[in-house]
Amino acid sequence: MKHEKIFRFLPIIIICAAFCLLSFAMVGQQFYGSYAPSERVVDVLPAQNFEAPAARGSAECLVLVNSKEANSVLAWKDMEGLFSQMKVEADYVDVSKEAVPEYADYKRIVLAVADSSVLGEKAYELLDWVNGGGGFMVYFPPLGDVFFRALSSQMGVQETGWEMYESPGFRFKTDLMMGGKGKDFIIEEPYEASLSLSLSSDCTVHMVSADDRELPLLWERDLGEGKIVFMNFGIMGKAYRGLYGAAYSLLGEAFAWPVINGSAFYLDDFPSPVPSGTSTYIQRDYGVSVGDFYTNIWWPDLLELAEKYGIRYSGMVIEDYSDKREAPFAANQNTQRFRYFGTELLRKGGEIGLHGYNHIPLCMEGFDRDFGNGYVPGTYERLFDYDYWNSREDMRASIEELIRFTEELYPGVTAATYVPPSNILSSDARQMLAEDFPQIKAIASIYFEGDVEYTQEFEAAEDGIVETPRIISGCVIDSFMEIGALSELNLHYVNSHFQHPDDVLDEERGAEAGWEAMRGRLDEYMRWLYGAAPAIRNLTAVEMAGAVQRYYYLDVTQEITEDAIVLELSNFQDEAYIFIRINGREPENLAEDITGGTLTAMGGGLYLVEASQNRVVIQRGEA
Numbered sequence: 001m002k003h004e005k006i007f008r009f010l011p012i013i014i015i016c017a018a019f020c021l022l023s024f025a026m027v028g029q030q031f032y033g034s035y036a037p038s039e040r041v042v043d044v045l046p047a048q049n050f051e052a053p054a055a056r057g058s059a060e061c062l063v064l065v066n067s068k069e070a071n072s073v074l075a076w077k078d079m080e081g082l083f084s085q086m087k088v089e090a091d092y093v094d095v096s097k098e099a100v101p102e103y104a105d106y107k108r109i110v111l112a113v114a115d116s117s118v119l120g121e122k123a124y125e126l127l128d129w130v131n132g133g134g135g136f137m138v139y140f141p142p143l144g145d146v147f148f149r150a151l152s153s154q155m156g157v158q159e160t161g162w163e164m165y166e167s168p169g170f171r172f173k174t175d176l177m178m179g180g181k182g183k184d185f186i187i188e189e190p191y192e193a194s195l196s197l198s199l200s201s202d203c204t205v206h207m208v209s210a211d212d213r214e215l216p217l218l219w220e221r222d223l224g225e226g227k228i229v230f231m232n233f234g235i236m237g238k239a240y241r242g243l244y245g246a247a248y249s250l251l252g253e254a255f256a257w258p259v260i261n262g263s264a265f266y267l268d269d270f271p272s273p274v275p276s277g278t279s280t281y282i283q284r285d286y287g288v289s290v291g292d293f294y295t296n297i298w299w300p301d302l303l304e305l306a307e308k309y310g311i312r313y314s315g316m317v318i319e320d321y322s323d324k325r326e327a328p329f330a331a332n333q334n335t336q337r338f339r340y341f342g343t344e345l346l347r348k349g350g351e352i353g354l355h356g357y358n359h360i361p362l363c364m365e366g367f368d369r370d371f372g373n374g375y376v377p378g379t380y381e382r383l384f385d386y387d388y389w390n391s392r393e394d395m396r397a398s399i400e401e402l403i404r405f406t407e408e409l410y411p412g413v414t415a416a417t418y419v420p421p422s423n424i425l426s427s428d429a430r431q432m433l434a435e436d437f438p439q440i441k442a443i444a445s446i447y448f449e450g451d452v453e454y455t456q457e458f459e460a461a462e463d464g465i466v467e468t469p470r471i472i473s474g475c476v477i478d479s480f481m482e483i484g485a486l487s488e489l490n491l492h493y494v495n496s497h498f499q500h501p502d503d504v505l506d507e508e509r510g511a512e513a514g515w516e517a518m519r520g521r522l523d524e525y526m527r528w529l530y531g532a533a534p535a536i537r538n539l540t541a542v543e544m545a546g547a548v549q550r551y552y553y554l555d556v557t558q559e560i561t562e563d564a565i566v567l568e569l570s571n572f573q574d575e576a577y578i579f580i581r582i583n584g585r586e587p588e589n590l591a592e593d594i595t596g597g598t599l600t601a602m603g604g605g606l607y608l609v610e611a612s613q614n615r616v617v618i619q620r621g622e623a
């Protein structure tokens with residue numbers, strides 16, 4: 001009986017003992033261990049090192065759109081976003097207003113029009129042009145217009161009743177996308193977006209619907225000297241960019257585009273004051289206070305994950321959860337936990353960044369009037385739950401205090417990354433940060449559009465600050481985030497994730513499942529990521545900014561000769577990463593068949609080029 005009791009309480013006794021030891025260690029420790037200011041893997045360069053991205057002159061791609069079709073307008077917007085990221089120069093022609101130019105002037109043509117009859121005779125010329133060697137992409141499924149009825153068989157379509165089909169998700173049949181195969185990607189709100197059809201056997205089907213039907217959603221087919229890539233997916237938006245990018249890269253003998261090559265994990269509100277008291281689920285599962293939970297369970301678990309995958313966390317400091325919005329801002333005297341966690345984070349090669357003196361977004365009254373959602377003139381509706389700041393001076397003083405605080409706690413560290421509280425940032429504050437705090441090199445907010453959130457692209461802004469959006473967040477990586485992560489890994493070769501210590505307290509962020517389950521889900525995501533891209537660079541927040549800056553300014557032109565693919569890089573500084581998909585005649589000896597850089601096979605004909613100079617030559621394999 002007695003033994004049984006001890007056995008029952010053994011886990012708690014062990015936790016208590018470990019906690020006591022750690023507490024002694026922390027209290028007794030004047031010195032929290034040292035960290036060497038780590039050399040940045042890739043640093044942000046002065047903006048003047050780069051030349052403004054130059055227009056290339058003649059466009060390689062013709063995009064046919066129709067401003068009178070709703071889907072076509074969506075596709076147009078998506079493609080402009082995608083092509084600006086892949087540095088594709090394209091001519092967009094609105095077929096409802098403009099004459100269709102000569103196809104012979106282009107290497108690739110994208111058709112984003114549901115009803116091609118508006119093209120008239122030019123529709124039939126398209127396939128002649130493909131036969132002669134052109135690369136043709138159908139961006140979304142067409143209606144059953146006369147043109148498609150006549151020519152669909154040449155695009156590989158064997159049978160179709162012109163009905164639309166609702167795919168619950170998508171599944172890969174090839175290695176087209178890293179991390180794509182072996183897993184179904186579920187669409188949260190599917191609708192009838194794909195054309196019901198069957199294909200001839202000479203098509204290479206890359207993507208199908210994630211159900212028993214396995215409806216072809218993306219295929220390619222050779223036609224004469226050219227190629228057709230057919231996207232029968234029909235769902236668009238920023239989260240799917242990488243799918244369309246991968247499809248586009250199948251056109252032509254090869255296609256190269258600059259990438260970031262970086263994986264970053266942010267810890268928002270860390271270090272920060274720990275909420276006092278207990279939380280239902282922490283109490284339920286561990287029987288300890290929230291503070292003890294973070295010290296003895298959460299943080300060791302996160303460090304274990306970091307160790308396992310080589311992650312280097314970037315912690316974003318909140319000094320005080322007060323609602324103070326007027327200078328002067330009192331220093332938080334309770335610094336022990338800040339020192340303990342921050343020093344540990346730095347010792348493991350992480351980074352300390354700025355989140356806020358408190359958690360009130362830097363916005364003054366009226367900032368969110370520009371956001372359409374819910375705002376009706378005269379009946380102004382507030383879009384967020386915080387108070388406004390009164391002046392730019394107060395906002396500046398709060399950041400000054402935060403910087404003073406971090407410098408006192410972490411000698412030798414210059415915080416260079418700012419994460420806006422709740423990912424909300426006004427343009428006034430953005431300008432203040434750029435003008436008054438030259439040490440801030442990067443702003444890390446979010447990639448996907450929200451209501452009032454500060455939404456970003458991966459780019460260097462005109463004021464010199466590098467925009468480094470976070471793509472996904474939290475421990476509960478849902479199906480939308482899985483798609484976003486897949487898309488971005490394959491488009492930008494990037495992973496960017498943030499979480500908060502208090503995710504584990506918040507029911508909306510999965511708290512009820514318990515930390516054990518949440519940590520398991522996070523581990524599962526990391527396993528997927530590093531399984532798909534084992535060599536991706538683990539970067540901290542400001543290193544990510546350095547990588548994004550180089551990516552943003554880099555441009556690649558490619559020339560394909562009989563024997564080789566020649567890449568000319570503009571704005572090359574000290575390093576550059578490029579994805580190239582080689583469609584046939586892949587190099588046979590990766591070490592020997594490249595000059596000016598190194599070549600790594602990523603599967604599916606995709607290669608990562610790490611350039612060491614501004615001219616890279618890749619030998620083509622045997623035909």
Ligand SMILES: [Zn+2]
Pocket residue numbers: 268269355359421422
């Ligand atoms: Zn926060």
